[in-house]
Amino acid sequence: MAAMELRLPVPRKVVSQGLARGSDKHLVAPGDTITTDTGYMRGHGTYMGDEKLVASVAGAVERVNKLICVKALKTRYNGEVGDIVVGRITEVQQKRWKVETNARLDSVLLLSSMNLPGGELRRRSAEDELAMRDYLQEGDLISAEVQAVFSDGAVSLHTRSLKYGKLGQGVLVQVSPSLVKRQKTHFHDLPCGASVILGNNGFIWIYPTPEQKDEEAGGFVTNLEPVPLHDREVISRLRNCILALVAQKLMLYDTSILYCYEASLPHQIKDILKPEVMQEIVLETRHRLLELEG
Amino acid sequence: MKETPLSNCERRFLLRAIEERKRLDGRQSYDYRNVRISFGADYGCCIVELGRTKVLGQVSCELVSPKLNRATEGILFFNLELSPMASPAFEPGRQSELLVKLNRLLERCLRNSKCIDTESLCVVAGVKVWQIRVDLHLLNHDGNIIDAASIAAIVALCHFRRPDVSVQGDEVTLYTPEERDPVPLSIHHMPICVSFAFFQQGTYLLVDPSEREERVMDGLLVIAMNKHREICTIQSSGGIMLLKDQVLRCSKITGVKVAEITELIQKALENDRKVRKEGGKFGFAESIPNQKISAFKMERAPVDTNDVEEQAEEIITKADPPSEVFAKPILQTPGTAQIGEGIENSWGDLEESEREEQEEDNSDDATTSGVQKMETEEISGVSKTKKEADTIILSDSEEEVVVVLEPEETRKKTRTHTSAKQENSSSKKTFNKKRKKKRTTH
């Protein structure tokens, strides 16, 4: 039985040659002039230099009526109101927690935006402030929704719903925010036996589907019962599939993850991350998605 | 000690002055400050003063074994120290970015340009060479350390004399200064650094920035040149964007400045040599000027007074006549008096009631009111005569005692602090606010 696998380097194959996509997009690099017409409004990724609109990031130009912006290939998370995020508590401050969400400034979770256990609605007192650490400590993972965006770009979160709150047992996968597709809902229960939260900030949480759906605790009590082996296998397979999709730069949403999972079933879980297996699985996923689109 | 940040109004003032091509000390854009070079009693010790920036340079030498890959060359070692003596912003011990930058610049300017003949420092190849060590200490920081330091380094090196050595076969004899005169180092050329400070994204350029100017500059360009117009080092720092023509222009200016400074250095060295030969007094004690006033005589500065009178009359006719009514001093309490009212409050948005007042008596002030305002500002705090105060009402805010100010005539409306006595009283305010000056009608 092989204890370790070694690979020799081989020249990379450019994958995009196999895909027939029309390159009708206007691709720019920093310093390129987009237009000299001054009638346009300047959006993200551009700056005005010498009466010309110049691109400041590398990406595709998007034009909506009079607004021109350049969407970069990879950015940090930029919060929008209503997004679902998965974050990690980094600091406990007075009356609020600082949450790391892969954005350019740490997000803020105010004590008043957090649901108290039991779901009571009351003004937060000094005792609540002192008991903050009992609710959430540094290192805890939470799921929350963006309530507002501050002027400097920092995001204010809230967990005012029973589906948000501290996360229990599961696996976290960190990807780039631009790979997570925007959908109506980001909480999915996959038929393969696990559930997944696709945070808009690129943090993806895979966890075993809970038996009962009702949680009166509002998500504070973590369920530490041992997870059965079958569930764990499903979760690790899902995680490897997500990594494979990310490596091949496919957008992540519930359908693509599910198809990838199904395409990977013939392989062993640890083989999924091998380059040729990854390519095969993702290619199959692409085909199935194309068929789905019709 | 953490450096005090420069206030925004000072920064604005300096930048505006530079835009109008004015510098705080009255220099032109391309003028250097006065360079004074004085030598110590020992050879190799000198103090260079560039305006108020002072650098002390000391050269010393030692016989050591050479580096393995350069067996026939001597070793040069440069070190610049920034101690808290120069400026409280420098902290002892910590190697800051500025220190690294200055040291590297000095090293590149003096070592890489090969101004000293290192081959001549070799005594016995592979066994013994001279190690020349140049130590520079900044004694006072008033801007442009690098120029002063480079001048100090090169002057000290030129001034230094090393002990004479003779080699006979295997025997090396080191002569003391008494036995044989010490020998000067062989210096090929003298590189001098010239700094250019850029402002407003490279639009304005100043030579030899002072400390204040350094704080508001966008970036610095240092060009080191010798008098043969060979460039030894160029270094741009501070994140400014330069254009090629700017660099070329600066190099031309550098040529001119370096020629002047080299001449100065030669003269200073020559003076010192003469003094030492003639047996006169030399050393630092002699060079520090006596800072005492020893004469009751003022230097006459010629002033061109040709058209002063005409200009003065012009100004007088244009200006408004001074007002007839002068505000009389009002004594509030023993020790506090008031003349007129203060100038306009510049703290920001006014409260409702104040805004009404302001709208009612908005008037245009003429230039002469400016003069009067100054007087009222100065005098309003000074005590005049000792009379009894009318009333003192204390506010219950946590700040100091609040005094009620009652205007002399009811026509003058003032913004007051407390009490319903005033017709225009508003909410309680603290004593710190300036009062608005109202002009009485002519």
Place this chain on the structure above:
Amino acid sequence: MAGLELLSDEGYRVDGRRAGELRKVRARMGVFAQADGSAYIEQGNTKVLAVVYGPHEMRGSRSKALHDRALVNCQYSMATFSTGERKRRPHGDRKSSEMTLHLKQTFEAAILTQLYPRSQIDIYVQVLQADGGNYCASVNAATLATIDAGIPMRDYVCASSAGFIEDTPLADLNYVEEAAGGPQVALALLPKSDQIALLEMNSRLHEDHLDQVIEAAIKACKDIYTVLDQVVREHVHEVTTLLGE
């Protein structure tokens, strides 16, 4: 190395290049999946790896955060195996500190830091093999890494070195030419606007030749810009096609 002529009579340099020719440049973006941006560049035998993290919340002392701009934090380090002799380089030594300062200065000028108040952008550069032009290759690698991270910049920052031998300006010096001790210029340029972000010169050069040497360096920077631009466009094209939107 006496007797080694840096420029032969026929106009060939030590490695067979012409006076104004650059070394072969190979670059790749997105080498690390974990970092926000990463790039690897090979200029002849000089190999440099650059990694960019950010913009992110200030780590360490909050007091250093600038209220209106992002703080650019650089670190330049050379691997112990990068030079001919294995040399352990402590991080605080003067040469790396100077290079770090220069990198920081260059990128503070090029990155639009006003968009990210109170954040920090980290740029880490590691030289894997040093064969002359370390600073220039570092700047080029860091430019690619910053573009890969999606951090807005005014323009590319391309850097190149230039020297002057026997009245001829040479572009892109290798180690042998640098060690010979002649005048060398390192220039970092924003190609579209011809603005010089950093200019550094060592050793003696007569003022009259300055124009020629700077001109040669500017031309070399523009040549590097064409190569880097091509790499970026290919990468962007590939990723956009894969994303398929």
